Amino acid sequence: MEQLGIGIGWRPEIAEAVEALPGVDWVEVVAENVCPGRLPDSLARLRSRGVTVVPHGVSLGLGGADRPSERGLAELAERALALGSPLVTEHIAFVRAGGALTASPRLEAGHLLPVPRTREALDVLCENVRIAQDSLPVPLALENIAALISWPGQELTEGQFLAELVERTGVRLLIDVANLHTNRVNHDEDPAAALDALPLEAIAYVHVAGGVERDGVWHDTHAHPVAEPVLAILRELRSRVCPPGVLLERDDDFPAAGELAGALGGELTAIRAAVAEGPPPARARARGGRPGGPRSGPGPRDGVDPARERLGIAQAALLSSLVAGTPAPEGFDHRRLGVQSRALAAKRASIVARVAPELPGILGDGYRPAFLAYARTRPLRSGYRRDALDFAEQLLLAGQPSDDNARRLLTRWWEDRVAPRPPRRAGRIMRAARAALVRR
Incomplete structure (x- = not known):
């Protein structure tokens, strides 16, 4: 197993601070934010210093009902090769639903949503993982x-689900201890019991991140101190x-520049101390984790697979209730669905504000309430720029x-971007002149 050491999530907003932090052995980068042919200068410098870079995917949706996208897998593979990475990582989650499999509109969550911990859903996940491994x-x-929400009718604990996934596919595990804490608070799941069930020798590395309690639940924000x-x-x-690597994630709400290095450095110091504490770990138990294990599950790739169809219908119904305001599926906690729905809309508003910063500039304090009202009935379908x-x-x-x-400014902004091509220089001059006359 590759020994990584102590690392931090590389983000463009903190690139300089990450480069300057002492004792950073490796970094992780969101795979979808990297262009293989044009690596950011900061990442190139880190690589030249011998710092390992691991691409971390967020959009494959291996826990979804559809088989993973060939294009998505090819792009992830390309990034792994461009970065010289020893491994790549993704999530046990679904991120979209609907489409041809369910004869319903295709919906995007814009977030990682939990997979039902049933044997049928595990069968689908295992096949998707094998497809990814082969690519x-x-x-x-x-x-x-x-997870803010949990599926009704769970058949396996989190630890059992992960252990059987490893046994059947040989996939490695990225254990996020912050997510174990989240699920303890939100679903009364015991982190120690999950750790007891895990094939520890399959752990590739560990995530540590901050969060906050809000709306009566724990939100894994990656924007607060650990x-x-x-x-x-982590000490447990x-x-x-002894995990091969431990990584600090911080994605948003960064401290001011003068405080950033100290804040990140302090958290990394606390993580090093936690890893150093305690007696030497007992030898990991032998727990399978090899390819070629049991291969039961979804049927042939040709035709409609009933297991995938059932999972697809269930996921589409859940996602539609979260992003399109349709009735909640039976068995879910309606209050928690409301919390999750608001969280998805809030995250979407924040991303759109980063993609199109002119909108909050034009709308001011009215941007966020207006966008949240829009998002209640308009699901994300074609990316955030289209949104x-x-x-x-x-x-x-x-x-x-x-x-x-403000309406004139918004009209101009929309017209400039929706047209087949940007306005020519003469057109921009005439538009600016008209706007000046109006202001007079």
Whole structure:
């Protein structure tokens, strides 16, 4: 198993701080944010120093009912080769639903949603994992996710689900101790019991991240300092095994530049201390984890697979209730569904604001409530840039915003981006002149 050491998630916003941090052995980068032919200068410098870079995918949706996208797998493989990575990682989650399999509209979650822990869903997941493994040039490790909601009719605990996944596919595990804490708070699941069930020798590395309690549940935000209960679970894991790598995730709400290095450095110091504590771990138990194990599960690839169809219908119904306001599927906690729905819309609003910063600039304090109202009935379908255009169009069709100047600015912004090609220089000059006359 590759020995990684102590690492941190590389993000463009903190690239300089990450480069300057002492004792960083490796970094992890969101795979979808990297262009193989044009690596950011910061990543190139880290690689030249011998720092390992691991691509971490967020969009494959291996827990979904559809087989994984060939294009998505090819792109992940390309990034692994471009970065010289010893492995790639993804999530045990679904991120989209609907489409041809269920004869319903295709919906995107824009987030990682939990897979039902049933044997049928595990069968589908195992086949998807094998397809991914066959397409990747390096080993694959999968991460347990945090969940605000849980499926009714669970047949396996989290530990049992992960252990059987490893036994049947030989996939490695990325254990997120912050997500174990989240699921303890939100679903009363015991992290120690999950760790007891895991094939510890399959652990590729460990994630540590911060979160916050809100709406009566724990949100895995990656935007807050690491809480002591999360470090306690890391120490609990360390008492069982010495993980090959441990990585700090921080994705948002970064401290001010003058405080950033100190804050990140302090958290890395706390992680090193947690890893160093405790007695030497007992020898990991032999638990299978080899390819070629049991291969029962979904049937032939030709034709409709009933297991995939049933899972697809269930996931589409859940996602539709979360992003399109359709009735909640039977057996779910309606309050938790509401919390999850609001969290998805809030995350979507934040991403659109980053993709199209002109919109909050034009709309001011009205941006967020207007976008959340739009998101209640308009699911994400074609990416966030299209989402920004659709949001602006809906506002304009409704005669909004009420301020004439803001509406003119929004109209101009929308027209510039929805046209087949940007306006020529002469057109931009004429438009600026008209706007000046209006302001007079």
